[in-house]
Amino acid sequence: MSRKVGRNRHSYRRRSRVHSRVFPFLLVAPTLLLFIAVVAYPFAQSLLYGLFDESLLDTGGARFTGFENIASLLSSSHFWSVVQNTVVFVAGSTLGAFAIALAAALALNTGIRARTAWRSALLVPWFLPGVVVAFLWRWIFDANYGLANGVLDWIGIDSVNWLDSPSFAMIAVIIGKIWHSFPWMMLLILAALQGVPAEVYDAAAIDGASGWKQQVYVVLPQIRPAIALTLLLETIWGLQHFELPYVMTGGGPVGATTTLSVDLYQSAFHKFDLGQAGAIGILWTALMAGVVAIYLFYSARQEREAQK
Incomplete structure (x- = not known):
């Protein structure tokens, strides 16, 4: 009888170990399958x-060409013009939004009146x-x-043909992107600022640092990881951004606001060239x-310096 009870206990423990190993995968499985079906497979x-x-438009079927589409893009002046537009759009909107977000976060981190309403x-x-x-x-x-x-x-300056001018269209699109992006960046930076210990401010005050010197030389170094993460996320989202340049200008005038996202869309759904669109996606x-x-x-470098 005791042997039978011992075997039952051993079997129960073994099944429990198996269940404990399998159960986490069962919890993740629905999300993983959904991710594969909706994101990974189409990508x-x-x-x-x-x-x-x-x-x-070709009913003859697909023909394997290897890296010919990519080589064709890399040798195309149009593609490099699109890359240049993308870099200008991402750099201008990211840095502009970051400057406004940082200024707003620093202001909201002080004793400004009606901070909740401003936020x-x-x-x-x-x-x-x-x-x-x-x-x-x-x-x-x-x-x-x-x-x-x-x-x-109203102030006596001649009107500007913003969206139909190659010189001003990108500026207009960047301004729109800055306005749309700076709030979330401000929120992330503000959260990092509020995580700075009060002792840091007290030590800076004792050392004679106050005002903008305290913010630049004491507070901002404390939130460098948050700043780096904010810039990374905004850069990636800027590279992916489609709505503003396409809706505002359609990529024009004369391709002045055609970014990689717009060029990929036009290749796939205007020219119906899936090969070129896929090649743009690979380089993108x-x-x-x-x-x-x-x-x-x-x-990794910041972590190594912190461990020294």
Whole structure:
């Protein structure tokens, strides 16, 4: 009898160990399957198109071409013009939004009056959908009845044809992106600022640091990881951004605001060239992977310095 009880206990313990190992995977399985079906598989398939000569207008079927589509893009002046537009758009919108977000976060971290109301008001642009923001700024920069030209006329400056000028269209799109992006960056930086211990401020005051010197030389170094993460996320989202340049200008005029996201969309759904669109996707992914690699290298170096 005791042997039978012992075997039952051993069997129960073994089943419990198996269940404890399998149960976490069962919890993750639905999310993982959904991710594979909705994100991973379509993403891999879209990249795979870049290795084929395939068009929706060609009924002859796909033809494997290897890296010919990528080589064709890399030798195309149009592609490098699109890359330049993308870099200008991402750099301008990211740095502009970061400057405003940092200034707003530093102000809200002080004893400013009605801080809660200011925080709520400054977060409004972030809550709006990207398409709504695009139409809003398209109206603001409209050459005939836009608010921007109305202000210029009021102060005695000639109107500007914002969205139809190669010189001003990118500026208009960047301004719209800055307005849409700075609130979430402000929120992340503000959270990091509020995590700085009070002792740091006290020590800085004892050493004679106050005002902007205290913020620049004492507080900001404390939140460098949060700043780096904020810039990384905004850079990646800027590389992926589609709504503002497409809705505001359609990538024009004369391709002045055509970014990688817009160019990929036009290749796939205007030219119906899936091979070229897939090749753009491959190079686009490589560019974002490079940005992430730079961040990981920076984070690893910061950790090594912190351990010394």
